[in-house]
Amino acid sequence: MPLVTGLATDMAGLKAAVALARIAGGAIDHAASDAIYPLISAMRDSGMMLAAPSEVRRRADRVLVIGDDAFADAPDMPDYLFAEAPDLGLRTRGAERQILWLGAGDDMPDLPETVALHGIDCPQDGLLDALSTIRAEIAGHRSGKGPLPAETVRFVAEWLQEAAFGCAIFAPASLDSLTVEMLAGLVFDLNAETRFTSLPMLRADQAFAAVQATTWSTGFPLRSGFGRGYADHDPRLFRGDRLIASGEADLAVHVEALAGADAIEPAWFGDVPVIALTGGEEEWAHPPTIAFTIATAGRDHHGVLYDARFGSFVPVDATATGEASGERPTAAAVLAAIAAHLGQNTAGAAA
Incomplete structure (x- = not known):
């Protein structure tokens, strides 16, 4: 039962995260969804x-x-x-x-x-x-x-x-x-x-963006799971921190790649193996099992992000310049590559 969470990324990254959760039969929840769940x-x-x-x-x-x-x-x-x-x-x-x-x-x-x-x-x-x-x-x-x-x-x-x-x-x-x-x-x-x-007035406007992306992709908002082979929504059952505290989730994929966002190490780091996709500036108290240093949306690459004043999604140009800004893969690219490889392995096992 992998948990795909964090979800601080652009629209392409959100779609790729949903696709990974689906193919892995895991659950998906945003790190800040508590603030907007009412x-x-x-x-x-x-x-x-x-x-x-x-x-x-x-x-x-x-x-x-x-x-x-x-x-x-x-x-x-x-x-x-x-x-x-x-x-x-x-x-x-x-x-x-x-x-x-x-x-x-x-x-x-x-x-x-x-x-x-x-x-x-x-x-x-x-x-x-x-x-x-x-x-x-x-x-x-x-x-x-x-x-x-x-x-x-x-x-x-x-x-x-x-x-x-x-x-x-x-x-x-x-x-x-x-x-x-x-x-x-x-x-x-x-x-x-x-x-x-x-x-x-949203404290976590990018969490609201993740809610919309998940709903468009699956028909359900965040706190959904795919363990039955299809989208299944339950706001208590698929709450990310509960899944980890109970031991039901045995792996977490944590995505933190937004310009201007403060990277915060979740309290449950160290409790389960973690695959982290981040900008690479973090100092981990509990280092992830696997770490990808990825490009930051809105800084290192163009992206579509939620804009609170506009009340919807807008294109955001990269602010970084130079060759270094284009060397890192995007969150969407890494998540899609993992999903593609996992899909091949799943298909091979079924055959």
Whole structure:
């Protein structure tokens, strides 16, 4: 049961990692998937309407921020999103941007003076109930006592419904999956009468890229396995660190090859044999069994990478120059070579 993990690589490397996990009958998980799994879970179970930051910046006239640490993982995003008034859309062009912060704490970041900010106190553990009562109010349903006064619930519901183009901003790492799912449902409900979307502030945006690449390739997000000969998704069973701690995974393929990413040796290095594909600058406390020094995507070679501000994948040119930058193989090339050789051996054994 090999585990293919790390996955800090470009789109070609991600596709090659999925192919290797498939042919090896192993499991695949990103090293940072914990930070985004509430978002993955909600998207998998109920779907979600997502926007690119660049679209929110130019269109959103009303923004609902959820949780006191919504921008903790993206401290530069408020300036990017709110520095200018909306300039697209017949109803939103030139409109004053209003922000309603649900669960605003005492340490809110400074926002541009061009926005009208209104904070609403709500404990972090009350956000789910608050969102559910707001959703019930919009649907015209009765709700029980929640963390917000009834008049506040009515105010928020009306405020959201009056948006010409609204957006809900949240940090998946600080919410549980049920709260994210409730928020997704609220956004769906609002779209019955107006335009509304959501924007997660991702601590691990490249992990989100790996989720999308895995889903495109297999039909399932991360934490999937191929031991049965086909893709099998189970978020607990195929959690990478659990597989290693339990002894179910007896080999790990660790890929760490992104420009600007801090290489961190996983805590489980030394517990199982490791095949590591890295840029070669690491100092290992537990050296891998086999180490490939590979080119770094976005530095040594061109690649397609996830861009958080664009909200999708973009081509990134190599920044390194000279002959040395082209001497190392890419992560995709090494992974594909291993998979090809493994496939030949598997075919020979079957014959």
